[in-house]
Amino acid sequence: MDRRIAVIGGGAAGMTAAIWAARAGARVTVYERNDRVGKKILSTGSGKCNFSNERMSAACYHGGGTALIDGVYGRFGVRETKDFFTELGMRIKDRDGYLYPASGQASTVLDVLRYEMERLAVAVHTGAQVKEITAEADGIAVSADGRDRERYDAVILTCGGAAAPVTGSDGQGFVLARMLGHRIVPTVPALTALRCSEDFCKRVAGVRCEARVTLYIDGQAVCADAGELQWTDYGISGIPVFQISREAAYALRDGHEVTAGIDLLPDMTDAEAEREFWTARRARMAGQTAEQFVTGLVNKKLGLLLLKLSGIRETARVADIPASAGRKLERLCRFLTVTVRGTNPYAQAQVCAGGVDCAEVTETLESRLVPHVYFAGEILDIDGICGGYNLQWAWSSGAVAGRSAAGCRE
Numbered sequence: 473m474d475r476r477i478a479v480i481g482g483g484a485a486g487m488t489a490a491i492w493a494a495r496a497g498a499r500v501t502v503y504e505r506n507d508r509v510g511k512k513i514l515s516t517g518s519g520k521c522n523f524s525n526e527r528m529s530a531a532c533y534h535g536g537g538t539a540l541i542d543g544v545y546g547r548f549g550v551r552e553t554k555d556f557f558t559e560l561g562m563r564i565k566d567r568d569g570y571l572y573p574a575s576g577q578a579s580t581v582l583d584v585l586r587y588e589m590e591r592l593a594v595a596v597h598t599g600a601q602v603k604e605i606t607a608e609a610d611g612i613a614v615s616a617d618g619r620d621r622e623r624y625d626a627v628i629l630t631c632g633g634a635a636a637p638v639t640g641s642d643g644q645g646f647v648l649a650r651m652l653g654h655r656i657v658p659t660v661p662a663l664t665a666l667r668c669s670e671d672f673c674k675r676v677a678g679v680r681c682e683a684r685v686t687l688y689i690d691g692q693a694v695c696a697d698a699g700e701l702q703w704t705d706y707g708i709s710g711i712p713v714f715q716i717s718r719e720a721a722y723a724l725r726d727g728h729e730v731t732a733g734i735d736l737l738p739d740m741t742d743a744e745a746e747r748e749f750w751t752a753r754r755a756r757m758a759g760q761t762a763e764q765f766v767t768g769l770v771n772k773k774l775g776l777l778l779l780k781l782s783g784i785r786e787t788a789r790v791a792d793i794p795a796s797a798g799r800k801l802e803r804l805c806r807f808l809t810v811t812v813r814g815t816n817p818y819a820q821a822q823v824c825a826g827g828v829d830c831a832e833v834t835e836t837l838e839s840r841l842v843p844h845v846y847f848a849g850e851i852l853d854i855d856g857i858c859g860g861y862n863l864q865w866a867w868s869s870g871a872v873a874g875r876s877a878a879g880c881r882e
C-alpha cells in the first residue's frame with residue numbers, strides 16, 4: 473500500500489518535501505495554517521526571489537549542522553535544484569552567482585511548485601493549523617484546526633521558524649517539536665537590522681553608503697562584512713548589518729556588551745587613507761573650509777556628522793583645524809562606533825537562528841527520537857547568510873526529507 477505522509481507547513485521546504493514524497497509514490501497531505509501555501513516565498517528577494525547561489529558551501533551557514541548540510545547537499549544540491557526548477561518550466565537568471573527566476577517574479581517559484589503539487593495530486597489543507605502530533609503504535613497522529621484527527625505513516629515538520637510571523641511561521645513548529653521530545657536550540661531573529669543607542673543615527677537616517685561593519689562583543693572583534701550600509705533613525709541596516717546580526721542577537725541575549733565599528737573608507741588601506749585622506753587632501757585644501765574638506769570624501773550628511781563628532785566647526789579653515797581634532801576625524805572615518813542595544817524583532821527579520829537540535833536528526837533528516845518523523849527547512853537549527861542560502865536549504869532539506877519519508881534509500 474502507498475505510504476501516507478503528512479507535511480506540516482506549506483512553505484518552501486514543505487512544498488518541496490511534498491513533491492518529492494509524491495514523486496516517490498507516497499500519498500501526501502500538506503497542512504497549512506494560512507489560507508494559501510507559500511506566502512513567504514512571495515516576499516523573498518524583494519519580490520524577485522533569490523532562490524539559490526552558485527557559491528555554495530557549509531561555511532555559508534550557522535547553527536549546529538555543518539556535517540548535516542554537507543550530507544544533504546551531497547544528495548540534493550544547487551545543481552539538482554536548478555534541474556528541478558528548470559524541469560518545472562522556470563527559466564533561471566544568474567546574477568553573478570545569485571540565482572533568480574528569469575521572470576523577475578517570486579510568484580513564478582511559488583506557481584511552479586503549486587502546479588507540480590496539483591499534477592501529483594498532493595492534498596492541500598489550508599486554514600489547517602496543526603496543534604498536536606503524537607507517535608502511536610500504528611502511525612503518527614496529526615490534529616489540526618477544522619480537521620479530523622488523522623494517522624500517517626510518516627510526518628514531515630516544515631513549519632519554518634519564528635521570522636516574519638505575518639507569513640505564518642510564528643514558532644508553532646518548535647512547540648510541536650518539543651511535544652515530540654526534541655530540544656530546541658534557543659532562537660533569535662537573524663538577517664535583520666541593529667538598533668543603536670546613538671542619537672546621531674537620526675541625523676543621518678536615510679543615508680546609504682559603502683562600509684565595512686565589524687561586530688565587537690565585550691570589545692573583541694567577532695565578525696565583519698562589507699557592502700551597502702543603510703542608516704535608519706534607530707540604527708543601522710543593510711546587507712553587511714544583516715550578515716552580522718545573528719551574532720549580535722545571541723550576544724545581547726546572553727547579556728554581553730555589543731558594539732559595531734564602521735569603516736567608511738572600506739576600499740582604502742590605512743596607508744592609502746593616511747596618504748590620500750590626510751596628508752595630500754589637507755595640503756591641497758588648506759585654504760578651504762572643513763565642510764568642503766569632507767565633501768566628496770564620504771556622503772555629505774555623514775561628513776558633517778563626523779565634523780561634529782570631532783568637534784570641528786563646518787566653517788573652520790582646514791589649515792586651522794587642531795591636529796588632535798584632525799586625528800579624531802581621521803579615526804572616525806575608519807572607525808565610527810555605535811552601541812548595539814538590540815536587533816529588530818522577528819517581525820522584521822528574514823530568518824530565525826536556532827531551532828530543532830541537528831544532533832537529534834539523522835543524515836536523511838529523520839528524528840532520532842521518534843521514527844517516521846522528519847524535519848526540513850528553517851525549523852532546524854540551521855540559518856544561512858544573505859544571498860539565496862536559506863531557500864537553498866529549504867529546497868535541499870525538503871527534497872531529502874520528502875524522499876526518505878517516502879521510503880527512498882538515499
Ligand SMILES: Cc1cc2nc3c(=O)[nH]c(=O)nc-3n(C[C@H](O)[C@H](O)[C@H](O)COP(=O)(O)OP(=O)(O)OC[C@H]3O[C@@H](n4cnc5c(N)ncnc54)[C@H](O)[C@@H]3O)c2cc1C
Nearest residue numbers: 481483484485505516517602632640641849850860862863
Ligand atoms: C522578507 C524576507 C525575504 C527573504 N528573502 C530571501 C531570499 O531572497 N533568499 C533566501 O534564500 N531566503 C530568503 N528569505 C528566507 C527564506 O524565505 C526562508 O528561510 C524560507 O522561506 C524558509 O522556508 P520554510 O519552508 O522552512 O519555512 P516558511 O517559508 O516559513 O514556511 C513555513 C510554513 O509553515 C506554516 N505553518 C507554521 N506552523 C504551522 C502549523 N502549526 N500548522 C500548519 N502550518 C504551519 C506557515 O504558515 C508557513 O507557510 C527571506 C525571508 C523573508 C522574511
